[in-house]
Amino acid sequence: MKIDKDVKKRWLLFALVNFVLIVLVFGALLAGFSAYVVTAQRNVLQDRIMRYADTLADRGAEELQVLFGSEDAGWEEDPFLLVALYTVRDNGSVGIASRSTILIRNAPALGGRVDTFQKENIGGYGYLTYTVRVDETQRNYLKVFAPYDINEIAEDKISTYAVPFAVAFVVIAAAFSLIWGYVAIKPIVAGYVKQKNFINDMSHEIRTPLAVIKGNLENVLADPEVKVGAVEEMIGNSLKEVDYMTDISAGLLNIVRGQNRSATHKESNLTEVLSEVVDLFADVATISGKALVANLEQCDIKIERESVKQLASVLIENAIKYTEEGDRIDVRLRGTKEGCVFTVADTGIGVPKSDLDRIFDRFYRGENAKDIPGTGLGLAIAAAIVEGMGGTIRAHNRVPRGLEMIVTLKRN
Ligand code: ATP
Numbered sequence: 099m100k101i102d103k104d105v106k107k108r109w110l111l112f113a114l115v116n117f118v119l120i121v122l123v124f125g126a127l128l129a130g131f132s133a134y135v136v137t138a139q140r141n142v143l144q145d146r147i148m149r150y151a152d153t154l155a156d157r158g159a160e161e162l163q164v165l166f167g168s169e170d171a172g173w174e175e176d177p178f179l180l181v182a183l184y185t186v187r188d189n190g191s192v193g194i195a196s197r198s199t200i201l202i203r204n205a206p207a208l209g210g211r212v213d214t215f216q217k218e219n220i221g222g223y224g225y226l227t228y229t230v231r232v233d234e235t236q237r238n239y240l241k242v243f244a245p246y247d248i249n250e251i252a253e254d255k256i257s258t259y260a261v262p263f264a265v266a267f268v269v270i271a272a273a274f275s276l277i278w279g280y281v282a283i284k285p286i287v288a289g290y291v292k293q294k295n296f297i298n299d300m301s302h303e304i305r306t307p308l309a310v311i312k313g314n315l316e317n318v319l320a321d322p323e324v325k326v327g328a329v330e331e332m333i334g335n336s337l338k339e340v341d342y343m344t345d346i347s348a349g350l351l352n353i354v355r356g357q358n359r360s361a362t363h364k365e366s367n368l369t370e371v372l373s374e375v376v377d378l379f380a381d382v383a384t385i386s387g388k389a390l391v392a393n394l395e396q397c398d399i400k401i402e403r404e405s406v407k408q409l410a411s412v413l414i415e416n417a418i419k420y421t422e423e424g425d426r427i428d429v430r431l432r433g434t435k436e437g438c439v440f441t442v443a444d445t446g447i448g449v450p451k452s453d454l455d456r457i458f459d460r461f462y463r464g465e466n467a468k469d470i471p472g473t474g475l476g477l478a479i480a481a482a483i484v485e486g487m488g489g490t491i492r493a494h495n496r497v498p499r500g501l502e503m504i505v506t507l508k509r510n
Pocket residue numbers: 412416417420444446447448449457458462463464465466467471472473474475476477478500501
């Protein structure tokens with residue numbers, strides 16, 4: 099599919115908006131996820147601190163004093179947590195016992211409330227602390243210190259995965275946006291291209307006939323006294339050109355319609371429709387001295403009636419047009435495993451080999467057709483219809499003479 103500049107801009111814009119939306123949604127998810135990780139981590143830490151504080155407090159102030167002072171801890175030490183025993187003396191001063199030199203040296207004030215978590219700064223380091231009462235006299239308190247920079251801990255974990263993940267995500271999101279954008283605009287572009295081709299072809303092709311008509315009319319007008327009989331030829335030529343323009347405008351429209359219509363309204367039987375078309379052409383063939391022979395097997399696929407009628411008409415009309423008196427035209431339909439094959443074979447003038455590839459192009463007329471009038475749109479219409487039906491069409495010359503058109507249609 100050829101995409102022009104204007105469409106490309108829209109495609110990229112669509113992809114960009116799409117990309118930004120994906121990134122925003124994902125960013126929100128990521129933020130939520132980090133918040134969740136941070137909270138979960140804090141909960142785990144708080145749990146650990148509380149349990150530690152409770153087990154130690156159960157040992158009582160005297161035992162803890164001894165344990166803090168001895169070489170051997172005498173309980174399972176948590177390498178991450180520091181712990182201190184605060185004893186409030188009678189004069190109001192606070193004594194501190196701990197195995198941690200940092201705590202002893204910095205002798206932090208007891209402060210804060212019992213059984214709540216607090217953030218404290220001791221000797222320049224951040225700690226999350228938790229204080230419990232050790233005995234009923236309420237003179238001894240146990241305080242647990244956890245080095246605390248929860249954001250740092252969480253960031254650490256997140257950043258290990260975050261950078262490679264974010265890069266991969268951005269690449270995938272960009273690719274997805276572009277592909278999605280492409281898929282979304284594809285039908286629009288196809289329609290746009292069809293319309294553009296229609297307009298281009300139309301304006302190009304009507305230029306010559308319009309020039310002829312204009313010239314003729316100017317000639318007629320040059321002498322207002324002249325009788326119609328004297329300018330009969332000019333008027334006749336003009337009318338011929340008008341007919342030609344009518345034909346190509348209908349033909350081009352049929353190409354556009356053929357592509358769109360044949361995909362829908364599949365309700366008719368292929369064999370029936372073909373046999374109707376053959377009947378339509380029977381008289382024309384007989385009058386021009388050609389034998390039109392049909393051999394149509396029953397082949398059950400559902401098709402859109404008007405499209406197939408037009409397709410068969412184009413092929414049979416050509417066969418009649420490019421044959422001579424005494425020639426024979428065979429129209430066949432047979433079923434295969436995959437679908438139906440419909441052929442129109444004649445014993446006519448055939449197509450020069452060099453033209454075979456191009457006869458399906460719009461406005462292309464073969465060397466063999468120079469003396470036979472036509473627009474060169476028939477086979478382009480046929481090809482558009484077959485394409486719309488998801489089938490194939492091809493042509494080959496027969497031995498010793500004539501052309502065969504083969505249409506293959508898949509079962510729906
Ligand atoms: P129109 O469709 O307006 O009648 P056309 O017949 O020239 O014009 P197509 O039907 O598209 O246009 O055919 C394209 C060309 O293919 C023809 O000009 C002719 O050269 C060649 N052609 C098509 N059918 C046959 C045939 N049965 N035998 C020989 N040549 C053919």
